[in-house]
Amino acid sequence: MNLTPEESHIFCTVANTPTDNNFTAPAGAYNFRVNGKSIGRHSTKNINIVPKPDNQGLDIFIAPNTKNETVHIPVAISATGLKETVYNDFHIGENAKVTIIAGCGIYNCGGADSVHDGIHRFYVAKNAKIKYIEKHYGFGQGRGGKILNPTTELHLADNSEAYLELEQIKGVDSTIRNTVADLSQNAKLIVKERLMTHGRQTAESIYDITLNGRNSTADLASRSVAQDYSSQTFKSILSATQKSRGHSECDAIIMDHAKVLAMPALDAKTKDAELIHEAAIGKLASDQLAKLMTLGLTRKQAESQIINGFLK
Amino acid sequence: MLELKNISFTVKGGSRTKILDQISFAFQPGTLTVVTGPNGSGKSTLAQIIMGIKNPTKGQIFLNGKDITKDDITTRAKAGISFSFQQPVKFKGLTVYELLNIANGELFSPEEAGNILKQVGLEPTEYLSREINQKLSGGELKRIEIASVLARKDAKLLIFDEPEAGIDLWSFQDLTKLFQKIHRQHPDKSLIIISHQEKILKIADEIIVLEKGQIKSHGTPAEILAKIGEIK
Numbered sequence A: 001m002n003l004t005p006e007e008s009h010i011f012c013t014v015a016n017t018p019t020d021n022n023f024t025a026p027a028g029a030y031n032f033r034v035n036g037k038s039i040g041r042h043s044t045k046n047i048n049i050v051p052k053p054d055n056q057g058l059d060i061f062i063a064p065n066t067k068n069e070t071v072h073i074p075v076a077i078s079a080t081g082l083k084e085t086v087y088n089d090f091h092i093g094e095n096a097k098v099t100i101i102a103g104c105g106i107y108n109c110g111g112a113d114s115v116h117d118g119i120h121r122f123y124v125a126k127n128a129k130i131k132y133i134e135k136h137y138g139f140g141q142g143r144g145g146k147i148l149n150p151t152t153e154l155h156l157a158d159n160s161e162a163y164l165e166l167e168q169i170k171g172v173d174s175t176i177r178n179t180v181a182d183l184s185q186n187a188k189l190i191v192k193e194r195l196m197t198h199g200r201q202t203a204e205s206i207y208d209i210t211l212n213g214r215n216s217t218a219d220l221a222s223r224s225v226a227q228d229y230s231s232q233t234f235k236s237i238l239s240a241t242q243k244s245r246g247h248s249e250c251d252a253i254i255m256d257h258a259k260v261l262a263m264p265a266l267d268a269k270t271k272d273a274e275l276i277h278e279a280a281i282g283k284l285a286s287d288q289l290a291k292l293m294t295l296g297l298t299r300k301q302a303e304s305q306i307i308n309g310f311l312k
Numbered sequence B: 001m002l003e004l005k006n007i008s009f010t011v012k013g014g015s016r017t018k019i020l021d022q023i024s025f026a027f028q029p030g031t032l033t034v035v036t037g038p039n040g041s042g043k044s045t046l047a048q049i050i051m052g053i054k055n056p057t058k059g060q061i062f063l064n065g066k067d068i069t070k071d072d073i074t075t076r077a078k079a080g081i082s083f084s085f086q087q088p089v090k091f092k093g094l095t096v097y098e099l100l101n102i103a104n105g106e107l108f109s110p111e112e113a114g115n116i117l118k119q120v121g122l123e124p125t126e127y128l129s130r131e132i133n134q135k136l137s138g139g140e141l142k143r144i145e146i147a148s149v150l151a152r153k154d155a156k157l158l159i160f161d162e163p164e165a166g167i168d169l170w171s172f173q174d175l176t177k178l179f180q181k182i183h184r185q186h187p188d189k190s191l192i193i194i195s196h197q198e199k200i201l202k203i204a205d206e207i208i209v210l211e212k213g214q215i216k217s218h219g220t221p222a223e224i225l226a227k228i229g230e231i232k
């Protein structure tokens, strides 16, 4: 299967797959989607990827007790004006332990907007553990927008765990990111979000996490950098109906003429809920800049060092 | 090597507006100068002005005869000035090894970086990969801050702002010895150490006493310590 250099650059960036013009299959199960079509799909003994009708997405069945396997389902869009909505449903069996690598990149050199709305639903059975890595990226000089609207919906059964790394690297003009989760007894959710906006980009990140099970825990850490004239909104609501622990933290560096709005909310429906929120918005710390410059970095180098570290 | 001419630093408002008032001083090449004086006398402000972190309201700074008053921090760093902050700076997502590499201007081998940590009494295997964040103790952060200046091998003027702060007594002895060793082994390097510690005052070639933004006196340790003794 041949990929354009832009498409292969996307897969390399968002899914860490080798960067040559030939599609190289990663180990494990995978589905690579380019401009609305699957260009390679592979199921394994334990992981069955079944396309939904009309290219609307995938059902991914992960057998109970699957151990340390990986699923790659990255998406590339290189056609200007392409708009798609994709539903991927993950059915994760009891005791399974898997890594899922998603992510989407848009290359747009034309005048029309390209849009990918990806709706990922996870049904994580008892005692299962998932690690989900999603990177978003856009590039190309066209006037058309590069728009990505991911929805991540998680249903975590008793004793299950989900670890999410959500990252928007660069170049996405507009995004509305929705993450919804409900947790049963002893379930555990960890979310690490990294967001970078520049130019006139807008980003909205919305979390709705409900701790429905006794002793469930959620830890949400979002770090973002807003540059140029970009604007960001962070909204989160952590609700608890049972004895449980929730922690959310959003930390933003604001630069140039950017705007950042943070609206964290906590909703405890029982006195046994322990909910904490920390939020901070601030410009690049002047002592950090000064320190790095005393070590010989220019102001620009110091800025990018601080930002890169912060978004690591 | 470094000459200050009529350096003043004034701020608006507050109880005192003249933070530094007409400071003139010539630091001799290869010397170890200790700047001391009461809290708030302007020691850190003076050091920050030399490094370029603050700009003087009036006056000029010369490095080897060249006027550097308008140079930014980076230019002064490249000209050989280095500075260990009184308050160590923390960073999210930066390891000790990475900081030392930035200071060095090129990649250290882990052994070389480790040797610098050993000089400040830190075990390399334990600290090289640590992130420079609030999980480190105050004394550990201070040692890393000092190490970042030691890693600048081309530095000609090394400024340490209260290096003893937060360092335990036992290690303080070693730190004093380290400064003496740098002073002895590198006649091409000048040191300015801001300190309240008698042990540090004693290793100086020259001591400057600041008070309310002015140089109250300067002289050899024997002269200055005698004066301080009189006041007591």
Ligand SMILES: Nc1ncnc2c1ncn2[C@@H]1O[C@H](COP(=O)(O)OP(=O)(O)OP(=O)(O)O)[C@@H](O)[C@H]1O
Pocket (backbone or CB within 6 Å): B011, B014, B019, B037, B038, B039, B040, B041, B042, B043, B044, B045, B046, B086
């Ligand atoms: N930007 C500023 N605005 C107002 N006051 C300032 C400003 N910067 C420094 N000062 C004041 O200048 C004085 C000198 O501060 P500086 O930090 O130089 O003192 P120091 O001698 O280093 O004290 P210490 O021994 O406590 O470290 C202090 O009174 C401080 O409050």
Ligand SMILES: [Mg+2]
Pocket (backbone or CB within 6 Å): B043, B044, B045, B086, B161
């Ligand atoms: Mg001070």
